[in-house]
Every structure is written in structure tokens, then in C-alpha cells.
Amino acid sequence: MAVRVIGATTLARDLGKWQDDGLTGRRRAALPAYRALADSVRLLILDGRIPLGVALPSERDLAAVLELSRTTITSAYAVLREEGYLVSRQGSRSTVALPELVAGRAPVPPRDGFGDPAAGPPVDLTCAAMSAHVPEVRAAYASALEALPAYLGGHGLEPTGLPVLREAVAERYRRRGLPTEPEQIMITSGAQHALVLLLDLLAGPGERVLIDHPTYTNAIEAIKRAGARPVPVPLRLAERDWDLDGMRSSARQTAAKLAYLVPDFHNPTGYCLDEPGRARLVEIARETSMTLIIDETMSDLALDIEPPAPVAAFARGAGRAEVISVGSASKSYWSGLRIGWIRAEPAMISALVAVRSALDLGTAVLEQLAAVSLLGAADRLLPERRAQLRRQRGALLDAVAAELPDWRCTPGSGGLALWMQLPTPMSTALAATSPYHGVLLAAGPRFGLEGAFERYVRLPYARSEEELRTAVTGVAAAYRALGGVVERDLPAMVV
Structure with a gap:
């Protein structure tokens, strides 16, 4: 079976301004180009914007479109293979995959000394969905099993x-x-x-x-x-x-x-x-x-x-x-x-x-x-679910106010998430960095077209209050790490 290949031009379009640090629009100062490219491709894979099983463009084609050396592309692909995001098979192209660590929701260990690995599994804030109310769902399935025989004929x-x-x-x-x-x-x-x-x-x-x-x-x-x-x-x-x-x-x-x-x-x-x-x-x-x-x-x-x-x-x-x-x-x-x-x-x-x-x-x-x-x-269960969400939303707002006071939000009157405005357009960079600090985030551009919403990130409050506070601590650490890169204003590395 032929392997589907994503075109170099398509990948370059989806990568957007991958060399910018997200804070000032300048080229990334601390990351080598191959590392920044690998991180950006990894984020596209985690976001589902590069489908699993497809092949990335050839090193030569991507180097030409991105105007980089072929060595840079080779090094970026090598990083992705080491981390399990590319799987190589003899006689065929390398295809996109999810490593077992990611599929099992464990953090991906950082390379090259950038970031600190978080202890324990990350808090997944990519999904705005609550866990089940176990007694009610269990009772519902028990009732369904009792009613099922009437339909088996x-x-x-x-x-x-x-x-x-x-x-x-x-x-x-x-x-x-x-x-x-x-x-x-x-x-x-x-x-x-x-x-x-x-x-x-x-x-x-x-x-x-x-x-x-x-x-x-x-x-x-x-x-x-x-x-x-x-x-x-x-x-x-x-x-x-x-x-x-x-x-x-x-x-x-x-x-x-x-x-x-x-x-x-x-x-x-x-x-x-x-x-x-x-x-x-x-x-x-x-x-x-x-x-x-x-x-x-x-x-x-x-x-x-x-x-x-x-x-x-x-x-x-x-x-x-x-x-x-x-x-x-x-x-x-x-x-x-x-x-x-x-x-x-x-x-x-x-x-x-x-x-x-x-x-x-x-x-x-x-x-x-x-x-x-x-x-x-519904009349018995939903009021309790809403009360739980109010508590969790309050805990998330309090944690953000304490640890990320320069972030802004106008909370809606319901739902499952806050749409947070960042001081600078860095949402994609933050989502790429946050797994190193124990949190999985959905970048703002996922919710728009043509790369919009780099100044926003969705923070669901569907997790427990303790998990939300832990997540905000990790997001704040990722945010500070990105801000530290800008404050140091290191010279750009040439690869």
C-alpha cells in the first residue's frame, strides 16, 4: 500500500512562524533551528494537524521550501525519530506516529537540556470533558442491561x-x-x-x-x-x-x-x-x-x-x-x-x-x-454537575490570578473552559513547551483559521481542583521559561 506523503509546502504553511519565539516575533534565541523545527512538528502531530501514518516530506524538499540546510532538516527528523514521533521501516518512508509515552499520557522527556521533566503523568488540558459521575453512569448501564433483552429479538x-x-x-x-x-x-x-x-x-x-x-x-x-x-x-x-x-x-x-x-x-x-x-x-x-x-x-x-x-x-x-x-x-x-x-x-x-x-x-x-x-x-444529576464546575472554575481563576497575574479572561456564563488572553502572541510556543512542565495544552490557533489566536489559550476547568492548581503551576513554569529566553536576549544560533 502506498504511503500518503504530506507536501513540503503544506507542512511549511502549517508550521507558520515556527522560528519566532512567540513573545516578540524575533527568531528563537536559545533553541537551535533543528530543535525548534522538531518541536513545532511534534506540536502539529499532537494537535492532530499531521495525521498519524503519513510520511513527512523528503529532507531535500523541506529544506528547499523552508530555506534551511539539509543538515538542519536531517537533525530535526532524527530528534523526532528518537522521541518516537517518526517510525522508520526498511525500504519505505518514515511515517508519523505517537510514542507509547504520549499515547499513555506520560510526559515526553526533553532533549538537549531544554526544560525540566515533570514528575508523574501530565495534566491533560487538551480535552474539555468531565469524568463520569460514577454512581449514576453505573446505574444507567445496569438499567440498560435489564432493558436489553426486549431488543434482542x-x-x-x-x-x-x-x-x-x-x-x-x-x-x-x-x-x-x-x-x-x-x-x-x-x-x-x-x-x-x-x-x-x-x-x-x-x-x-x-x-x-x-x-x-x-x-x-x-x-x-x-x-x-x-x-x-x-x-x-x-x-x-x-x-x-x-x-x-x-x-x-x-x-x-x-x-x-x-x-x-x-x-x-x-x-x-x-x-x-x-x-x-x-x-x-x-x-x-x-x-x-x-x-x-x-x-x-x-x-x-x-x-x-x-x-x-x-x-x-x-x-x-x-x-x-x-x-x-x-x-x-x-x-x-x-x-x-x-x-x-x-x-x-x-x-x-x-x-x-x-x-x-x-x-x-x-x-x-x-x-x-x-x-x-x-x-x-437530569433534574437530579445536572445541578450537582454544575455546582462542581463552578467550584472548579473558581479554583482555576484563583490559580491563574495568583501565578499568571498578567493573563486576562472574561469568563463566560457556562460551559467547560476559560479563553485566556496572553500578554504576547506565544500560544503555540507555550503549548510546545508545557509538556516539559507536566501539562498538555491546546494552542489557541487550534480554534481558529490561518494561525489566528496566538494570543489566546483554552484552559478547561473539567478536571479536579487539585489537578487544575497543579496544571497552572506547570503552565506558569513553561511561561516563565519562555519569558526567560527573551529576557536573556541571547544571539541567534546559526545551523
Whole structure:
């Protein structure tokens, strides 16, 4: 089988300004060029921006594109091989891999004396997801096992989902003020699966898709993989609001017929679009004939306000806009429970069934039955989950204020993360350095397009208070290490 090779030009584009120190935009002073290049490639691998199993470009091609000596490229590749990020096989190209230490979430030991290895496994802040509430999830699966025999006589393939779960999800919408029938619900294997199905149906090659900016990183990748073109509409971060005028003008100027938005405790900012804004958004969609895909995966995680009605609640009546809602049990209960859903008109659900048959034949029955139990326990379980998140968010804010006082944040009213503004554009450098100090971070540019958000980093508060304090200590150490490089203002090394 032929090995897929990433092009030298593509890799150079994804690397961006890899030689800058992230603080001043000047060339890195302390790291040799080969080490800085290896660190930058490693970060792309950890971020998933270089897929596992592909081959890096030849040393000669990359040297030509980056205007470096071939010796520098050879040395960088050697570092990646030593650390386990490149696997060489005789007679074939070296391919990208994850070393066992990384796959097992243990820290990667630094080379060349740069950084100090952290004791114990790192705190993983790349994922904004809580651990399960063990008693409730265990009880849900026990209940599912008791209910399972009633389904064993059939084939178990329900492309729209089990009727009992579709009704439970429909009831969830009705309680939020949006009349919904089970025929308007499709059960999926998570919200990401739901988005992929919708994009497969609605987004043709080259189709413009409006997104709020920043936004959920995996949504950006899904839009690109569908052959569509994401069009960013910046959030007004200082006001904790959406630029709806910008949304209207972008829709008109690009003729976008589709938008993917996260108005419910937005990832990564935690912001929430208020009800007047939702009504206006739906009106913009109606005026521009644009379909809205509304990501509601965080809608249960309101920490400071009463959650507003779903966006689709503002789309009823004559001449209404088309609003498709995507939800999930993952953020509210447990990400290991791969249950999501789509709420749309019955005709849309029928069209999605035809699309789904090419991807999968249905969602696991046992997980659907467990989700029924968890949705039924929402009134008992979710207030406790929200209280836990408030405590963890407070602990994270206190730790950042104590150890990183020059960092700034305007916390959202819910969700799972803080969107921290750094004093200088150094997010990628910080994410590359933090594993050496016991923390795994997602760099700000992961949540945007074309290298945006180097001045930001997402800090989830989904971990325990103790883990969060430990993580901030490690991030602060990485931050100081990068700042120390600039303060020393060493001469650049030539390789």
C-alpha cells in the first residue's frame, strides 16, 4: 500500500512562524533551528494537524521550501525519530506516529537540556470533558442491561435511533420551550458524528460555511474534510457577544447557505447568545436563505444564568428559517457515552437516513438505553454537575490570578473552559513547551483559521481542583521559561 506523503509546502504553511519565539516575533534565541523545527512538528502531530501514518516530506524538499540546510532538516527528523514521533521501516518512508509515552499520557522527556521533566503523568488540558459521575453512569448501564433483552429479538439496527430515546430527547426540547416530536429526532454516535452527517448532506465542495471565530476545533476540521470552506465571523470577545451585523454581511458577501454556530455556552469562550440575539440570528438566516446548524452540546452547562430557549424556538411560523439543532450527552454526563442527536424537520431526518447508510447503520443499542436513564435523571444529576464546575472554575481563576497575574479572561456564563488572553502572541510556543512542565495544552490557533489566536489559550476547568492548581503551576513554569529566553536576549544560533 502506498504511503500518503504530506507536501513540503503544506507542512511549511502549517508550521507558520515556527522560528519566532512567540513573545516578540524575533527568531528563537536559545533553541537551535533543528530543535525548534522538531518541536513545532511534534506540536502539529499532537494537535492532530499531521495525521498519524503519513510520511513527512523528503529532507531535500523541506529544506528547499523552508530555506534551511539539509543538515538542519536531517537533525530535526532524527530528534523526532528518537522521541518516537517518526517510525522508520526498511525500504519505505518514515511515517508519523505517537510514542507509547504520549499515547499513555506520560510526559515526553526533553532533549538537549531544554526544560525540566515533570514528575508523574501530565495534566491533560487538551480535552474539555468531565469524568463520569460514577454512581449514576453505573446505574444507567445496569438499567440498560435489564432493558436489553426486549431488543434482542430484533436486528438492532435503527438508523434514526430507538423510539424510547427519541421520545426522551423530544421531551427534553419540549421542557426547554420547543415543541418537538420523536419524528424530528435522529440519534447519532455523538455530536461530531451528527455534524459529519449534516455536512455530508448539506455542504457541497467549495460551499461556504459561516463559523463563529474562535470555534470548536473538530468542527473546523469536519467542514474542511467535507470539502467546504469555513468563513470566520469573529466573536466580540470584550463584549462576550456575537457580531450579528458581521454575520449578516458575511452571509451576503459570500453567499453562504450554511452556518455552524455554538451559541449555547460557546466552546472555547463559554459565552451565551441571549434571546434577542437568537431571534435576530434566525431573522438573518431567513433573510439570507441560510440554514443554521446550532451546536447545543454545552446547553446543560449553564453556570451563571438561566439557559435561554433553543435557537430553533425562534424559527417557528410562516417563512421561518431552517434551524437544525445538534446535541449530545457527552458533556453533561460522560464523553465515553457516544450518544448525540439531531433535531430537524421530519423531511430532513429522512434525507439524513439515506446519507447515514453509507457511513454506519445505527447507534449502539446498549448506549442508547443508558442515555434514556441518564436523561431521566437530569433534574437530579445536572445541578450537582454544575455546582462542581463552578467550584472548579473558581479554583482555576484563583490559580491563574495568583501565578499568571498578567493573563486576562472574561469568563463566560457556562460551559467547560476559560479563553485566556496572553500578554504576547506565544500560544503555540507555550503549548510546545508545557509538556516539559507536566501539562498538555491546546494552542489557541487550534480554534481558529490561518494561525489566528496566538494570543489566546483554552484552559478547561473539567478536571479536579487539585489537578487544575497543579496544571497552572506547570503552565506558569513553561511561561516563565519562555519569558526567560527573551529576557536573556541571547544571539541567534546559526545551523
